[in-house]
Amino acid sequence: MQLSPHQFHIPVMGLGFTIDSPIRVGHLGINSAVSIVDDLLLEKVRRHYSSIHNLPYQNIGRNAKDGRTRRVRAFLDMMDAIVQSRFESIKQQQLFTESEKDRYFQLLPNGHPLRKAYKELYFMTDSTTRRLLEDELTEQMRPGEIQVNIMSKVDVLRNGDDGLALPATYSDASTALRGFAESTVNGSLVLSAGFNPRLYGYLPEFSGFYRLNGKKPEKRVILKVSDFRSALIQGKFLAKKGIEVAEFRIESGINCGGHAFASDGILLPTVLEEFAQKKEELARTFLPLIQAYYEDNEMQWPGLSESDLTPKVTVQGGIGTNGEMRRLLEHYGVDGTGWGSPFLLVPEATCVDTETMTLLGDATEEDFYLSNVSPLGVPFNNVRNSGSEKYNRQQIENGKPGSKCPKGFLAYNTEFTQNPICTASAQYQLLKIESIRQQQTDASTKEALIEQVLDKDCLCNNLGFSALIRLGIVPDSHGRQSVCPGPNLAYFSRTYSMDEMVDHIYGRSGRYDKSIVDNDRPHMFAKELTQYVNYLEKMLVLTGDDKAGYRKLLKMKANIEQGMDSCYVLSMQKPFKGENLNSLADTVYEQRCRLDRLFQTAGTTA
Numbered sequence: 001m002q003l004s005p006h007q008f009h010i011p012v013m014g015l016g017f018t019i020d021s022p023i024r025v026g027h028l029g030i031n032s033a034v035s036i037v038d039d040l041l042l043e044k045v046r047r048h049y050s051s052i053h054n055l056p057y058q059n060i061g062r063n064a065k066d067g068r069t070r071r072v073r074a075f076l077d078m079m080d081a082i083v084q085s086r087f088e089s090i091k092q093q094q095l096f097t098e099s100e101k102d103r104y105f106q107l108l109p110n111g112h113p114l115r116k117a118y119k120e121l122y123f124m125t126d127s128t129t130r131r132l133l134e135d136e137l138t139e140q141m142r143p144g145e146i147q148v149n150i151m152s153k154v155d156v157l158r159n160g161d162d163g164l165a166l167p168a169t170y171s172d173a174s175t176a177l178r179g180f181a182e183s184t185v186n187g188s189l190v191l192s193a194g195f196n197p198r199l200y201g202y203l204p205e206f207s208g209f210y211r212l213n214g215k216k217p218e219k220r221v222i223l224k225v226s227d228f229r230s231a232l233i234q235g236k237f238l239a240k241k242g243i244e245v246a247e248f249r250i251e252s253g254i255n256c257g258g259h260a261f262a263s264d265g266i267l268l269p270t271v272l273e274e275f276a277q278k279k280e281e282l283a284r285t286f287l288p289l290i291q292a293y294y295e296d297n298e299m300q301w302p303g304l305s306e307s308d309l310t311p312k313v314t315v316q317g318g319i320g321t322n323g324e325m326r327r328l329l330e331h332y333g334v335d336g337t338g339w340g341s342p343f344l345l346v347p348e349a350t351c352v353d354t355e356t357m358t359l360l361g362d363a364t365e366e367d368f369y370l371s372n373v374s375p376l377g378v379p380f381n382n383v384r385n386s387g388s389e390k391y392n393r394q395q396i397e398n399g400k401p402g403s404k405c406p407k408g409f410l411a412y413n414t415e416f417t418q419n420p421i422c423t424a425s426a427q428y429q430l431l432k433i434e435s436i437r438q439q440q441t442d443a444s445t446k447e448a449l450i451e452q453v454l455d456k457d458c459l460c461n462n463l464g465f466s467a468l469i470r471l472g473i474v475p476d477s478h479g480r481q482s483v484c485p486g487p488n489l490a491y492f493s494r495t496y497s498m499d500e501m502v503d504h505i506y507g508r509s510g511r512y513d514k515s516i517v518d519n520d521r522p523h524m525f526a527k528e529l530t531q532y533v534n535y536l537e538k539m540l541v542l543t544g545d546d547k548a549g550y551r552k553l554l555k556m557k558a559n560i561e562q563g564m565d566s567c568y569v570l571s572m573q574k575p576f577k578g579e580n581l582n583s584l585a586d587t588v589y590e591q592r593c594r595l596d597r598l599f600q601t602a603g604t605t606a
Contacts, residue, residue, distance in 0.1 A: 004031045004144065004336070005108055007329060008505055010349060011249075011316050011338040012149035012190065013257055014484045015460075016467030017350050019045055025349050025498070026083040026144040027090050028104055032349075033147040033190055034079070036176045037154055037409060039068045041464040042075035048471050053082055063161075068172070072179025079146060080185045087143040095134055096122060104141060107502045114140060146187040147222065148180050152196035154376075154409055156420070172409060173199045181206035181219060188246060192224035193259065195234050204241045214302045220246035226253050226263045228274040232285065235311070239286040242293030245311045248282075249338065250275065252317030254535060255528040257341050257486040260370055260379040262535055265556035267563025268317065269525055269570060272332040275313055279333075283310040314338060318488045318524040320517055322507030323579025330576075339505060341486040348498040353469035356481050359383065361494045368487040370535070373457035375410040375423045379535075380459075380484065387481035388462040396454055401433075402426030403458035410460055424456035457482055487531065491521045507577060515578065523580045525567050526587035532560055533591045533598075540602045550602070557595060564588050 010025065010032035012018055019041070021032035036042065043060060050057035055078060060070045093101040095118070105118035117137055124130040155173035160166050168174060173196060180189055191199070203209055208219035221238065223245055225231045231248045238245060250271055253263040283306040290309065294301040315328050316338025328334050343349045344360055352360075363383050371382035395401060405411065405425035412420050416431040423429075436449045462482035468474040469481065496504075496516065503509065504516045522530075536556055543549035571585035 005029050005112055005114060005142065006031070006336075007109055007325065008337045008339045009033070009147070009314070010343050011251075011340045012147075012192075013340055013344065013350065014466075014482070015041060015463040016465070017344060017352055017483075019464075019467050020049070020079075020351050020471075021349060022079055022144060022146045023049065023082050023086070024351075026146065027086040027100065028107055028144065028498075029142055030107075030144040031147060032144060033149050036072050036076070036148045036180065037151060037172070038407065038460065038464055039071040039075075039176070039179075040407060041467070043071045044468065044473055045471065046071075046075045046078050048473055049082065050078060053085075055081065066170075066175070068175040069178045069182070072176050073183045076146070076148065076180060076183035076185045080183065083143055083146060087141075091138050091141060095137075101138075103499070105137070107499065109506050110508065146185050147190050148176075148185070148187065149190040149192060150176050150180075150199075151193040152191050152199055153194045155196055155199060156409060156411060168198055169202065171198075174202050177202060178206075181208055186218050188220040188222045190222045190224060190249065192249075193261065195230070195237075197237070200234070200237055200243075201241070203238070203243050209243050210299065211302055211304075212299075214300065217244065220244070222247040222249055224249045224251055226251065226261065227266055227271050228278055231275075231282065235282060235286055236289065239289035240293065242290050242297070242299070244286070244290060244309060245282075247312040247314060247335075248275075250313065250315040250317075250334075251338075252528050254370075254379075254531045255318035255486065255488065255524065256316070257381050258484040259374060259376065260381055262379065262532070263559075264552075265532055265536065265559035265563070267525070267532065267560065267567070268315070268528055269566040270559070270563045272315065272328070272334070273566060276333050279310070279313060280306070283307070312336065316340060318486060318527055320488050320491055320521060320524060321515070321578040321580075322505060323576035324524050325505065326507075326576040327579055331570075331573075341489040342492050342496075342501060344483075344485055344489065345492055345495050346498055346501050347495060349501070351467040351470045352483075353466045353476070353481060355387065355469075355476065356466045356483050357495060359385065360483065360485055360489055361492070363485075363490060365487070365490040368485065368490050370531075372452060372455040373482075374459060375412075375456050377423075381486055383483055383485055383489075386483050387465070387479040388457050388483075391480045392454075392457060400426070401454055402429035402456075403461065405458065405460075407460040422456075422458075422460075423453075424458045429453050429456070487527065488524070491517045519578075519580065520583070521580060522587065523584040525570070526580075526584045529560070529564065529567060529587055529591050532563075533595055536560065536595070537598055540598060553602075554599075557599060560595065561592070564592055 010021055012033035012035050015035050015038045018032055018034055025032055047057055060067050090100040093099040105115055108115035121133055150173055155171045157171050158166050209217050211217055223234050225248050235245045252268050254260045287306050287309050291301055312335040314336040315334050319325055319337055319339055325337050328337055344352050367384045370379040374380040403424050405422050411422040413423050414420050421428050432453045433450050436446050459482055462480050466481040469476055509515050539553055567584055568588045571581045575581040
């Protein structure tokens with residue numbers, strides 16, 4: 001994968017919040033990820049940026065043959081051209097003129113060799129030596145990598161114009177993959193939200209994922225995983241097809257933005273400890289499988305060793321201070337970190353409209369919550385009083401609940417129809433509400449069930465509106481913006497410059513009066529622990545007297561307790577600067593007592 005000089009990347013956020021992040025930060029050497037789920041949104045943004053940069057543009061209509069693939073490919077080709085152009089432009093700039101080229105080096109981590117060489121160059125007086133060293137520095141500059149994200153399980157099978165099912169290669173995930181594979185982007189494909197064998201099995205169709213003529217793959221694979229077992233299983237599946245995993249991107253199951261794929265109570269410290277202990281097992285397992293594929297298919301094998309194929313391991317989900325990042329890098333030995341939600345408040349890095357940015361900056365801990373809005377039926381991290389929440393509330397009051405479902409990326413429900421429809425659609429909600437009203441139950445139960453139906457939000461459409469408003473493609477009055485921040489954003493209270501946020505990440509607070517976040521902010525592991533106990537409490541209520549369900553929750557409790565043990569041991573260590581380990585010890589005690597109380601109460605009724 002592209003070796004970034006930075007210790008962090010900007011993960012994908014929603015459908016639109018990072019849709020142009022590579023254009024915004026790629027020339028500064030920062031990796032960022034773009035969602036390519038919504039090809040119709042990509043087409044609108046392509047038209048916008050093509051106009052700004054005087055690039056040729058020809059509309060690819062919604063009903064164009066293989067239009068989804070072509071729209072994804074055209075968007076990525078445009079983005080790649082802009083990033084490369086901007087980067088080549090700053091390479092031509094003179095240093096020490098307060099240029100973007102200066103910023104490139106100034107933003108690097110303190111100990112990075114290029115940042116050190118840049119500072120030393122400033123004091124050189126011999127013009128010939130200085131020019132040669134500046135040329136060497138320039139030659140070592142690299143743009144940030146364009147990474148594209150596909151939610152593996154968001155993979156609707158489409159019908160053709162004749163109403164008949166199209167081949168699987170025309171499913172939503174497959175066409176997005178094909179668009180990336182056929183694009184000019186020399187970057188990474190991030191596969192998230194579960195294992196999709198059909199999609200993974202499609203990767204070998206594209207030569208860019210292989211080492212041809214001894215060269216590194218042009219396209220690399222990053223897997224977002226929740227634990228080591230998942231990494232091993234998915235990595236082996238791909239290895240048998242000759243596909244290397246360049247990076248395993250560990251994400252907290254619950255202390256994150258967007259969909260919260262809560263694990264069975266396995267906390268990040270537990271996951272990180274296992275990866276630290278078994279990391280070498282990954283390459284040792286994958287190497288013979290990959291080599292066998294090359295040999296079986298008469299492809300030239302470049303004679304790589306296990307060290308050559310050792311995947312990078314990065315982690316994301318709730319990181320908020322340099323001290324926490326150092327803990328992850330130095331204690332657990334990860335190769336990098338992902339900082340997502342804080343960048344929603346950095347206008348230079350992400351595509352967020354002013355109204356939403358103000359909402360996020362003003363929001364408190366109580367405003368961030370796990371919601372029921374996702375049509376996937378998965379808990380969704382949300383913030384109260386978003387544009388979409390206010391719009392949906394008004395529609396319900398007007399007697400017009402639900403969406404027209406213009407895109408159908410999350411249309412999976414067949415409860416009332418032969419063809420799948422989305423649970424956020426008006427069609428489904430009207431049918432479901434009528435069926436609830438026909439049930440033989442009390443009025444309060446019916447009302448609660450109807451509220452759950454009406455909670456659903458048209459994420460396909462509304463998660464892109466913030467970007468469209470920010471870019472001026474639709475007016476501010478359009479509203480309807482959904483947003484998917486992680487709860488960590490509660491501790492960031494205003495907008496920030498790019499330099500300010502990067503300095504915060506690297507612990508460079510000398511230019512500012514105080515740290516961006518307060519010293520009493522809970523440790524990221526403390527926050528995750530509390531959220532899991534909150535989640536378990538809700539699940540206990542929903543499980544009721546279901547004995548099988550109760551046994552599953554007992555397993556979850558045991559995993560949380562194991563994680564608590566790891567957290568307590570960690571809390572006894574010397575903290576890094578800005579790392580609030582005291583909050584971790586306090587939280588372990590509080591949540592252990594709370595967990596015991598919850599199950600004592602539940603045990604009397606189970």
